Amino acid sequence: RAVLQLVEEGAIEKDRLLPQALAAHAGAQGKAGSGYDVASCCYGGLMSWVPSSGGIQQHEWPESLHIVAAYSGQSARTSDFLARLDGLRARNAKALDLELSWLNEPVRGLERAIADNRVDDMAQLMGECHARLRVWDSRHNLGIVTAGIAEMLKVAAEMGVAAKISGAGGGDSIYALGSDLKLLETLSEKWAVAGFSCVPISLNNSGVQQKDNASA
Template identity: 30%
Template sequence: MRGASAPGKLMLAGEYVVLFEGSALVTAVSRRARVFRSATGNNGSGLRGDGSRENGSVSPEVLLAIQLARRAFPSESLGPLDIDVSELRNQREGKYGLGSSAATAVAAAGLVAQAAGRTLDDPGTRREILPIAWEAHRVIAPGGSGADIAAANFGGTLEVEPQRSSPPHTNPVDWPRGLIARAVWTRKVARTNEMVARVRDFGESNPAALRQALRPLRDAADRVTDAFRRQSVPDLIGAVREHHQALAGLGHTTGTPIVEDTLERTAHLAEEYGGGAKPSGAGGGDVAFACFAQEDAADRFDGACRAAGLVPLDLTFHADGLRGEFLSTGATP
């Protein structure tokens, strides 16, 4: 079966700032969403699956991504499609917070382009797919930055600058030599839209206070990105710690639980082992990004997280973007 896949993402810097005329740093991760032509057909719905190859519902942005992609890439009918995001969620406890919706939208648009004869890892094809997936994703995230779409599409690590009415501008950033990174799932599923809405609502009634709270966050995010570009792991660890504190400050000012107990525990453990950690995304749970200069320190951090009921995720960073795949009949993607 022919298919397309796109990676999830981890936000490294710029949460909230990126929604208020700032930029963000995001990396693609090795856990992927997959959309592929079904070998078995289904009950006539044409699409199936969201968490596995067996059943589930199809989200609105995936349906719109396919519709928009068919306009841009006329092709034969795809027939029934299966969607698999099992790598991006825990089947019992929910999503990890790695951008599964955005990755699925990109993969769905990519499958249509593939059917029209396009090569998905071609830079030109990816540039054409970006606005399609971005527009489709706005169905569920109308105020989003587009960083998750960009990471799923292009892969690697990107500095992302949102635009008012078009897809974000992106600049690739190299992964620093010697950086040891971890993603830690808190086992708390957060609702990004609700968290962002609380901060926006606060800003509407208290614009000066929000600007003041965002200033140290913007400075910390800039330092994270600068450390990445300079390949300075020690400076990055310090900047990540500052970023965590600035997110906590924003939460305190706005009354939003951005850094709740599990994220605070993760940051404390990272510092205990010589690293730094911060929420990745809107906070309130989901996933954290942690960084270290030594592999053994990161391994001890992993063990401490497990003992505390946190879940270090088995994944790699700076992963490939959108790509085509061939799935053997009966194989689990």
């Protein structure tokens, strides 16, 4: 209600709106979920966000970088994956922290590549992010990489395109990045032929804003 009140008042100060939106999200999710989707919707565009500090850095989307995405057809629940993660932490919290740090290494490199506008490195590091996630998923049998996701990744790999899992809980969608738009369009066509739903993507650089007494 507080979030809607801010929007209705037209007082959309994003630094003020985000904490309340995150609180509403946490309440709806039983305090589960990272909140990254909430932050990205609030601010819009290409951004990095550190939940622990609240630090937000926005970046320009490179003109030569293109993206395509597709849905596997099997929805994923964040709460299910978080419950499995809690189980790992209960068994060995120190080991889990080390594994999460290992997963995070290429993410930091990806952030630097984005900040420096290194398009080819972005695609390579994104692929590395997913490669590590897949190893970790297999090690603990978490079920993050479903059969549909694995099939879409296989198609992308056969074409030499960097792709990564995305979506709620990490198990329902995939996206691919690259500088060759025609190659990505061909990938989308192959995903569609295989029975997956390709998702059109457009970048909203403005985030939440007021338009004619309605939020956008």
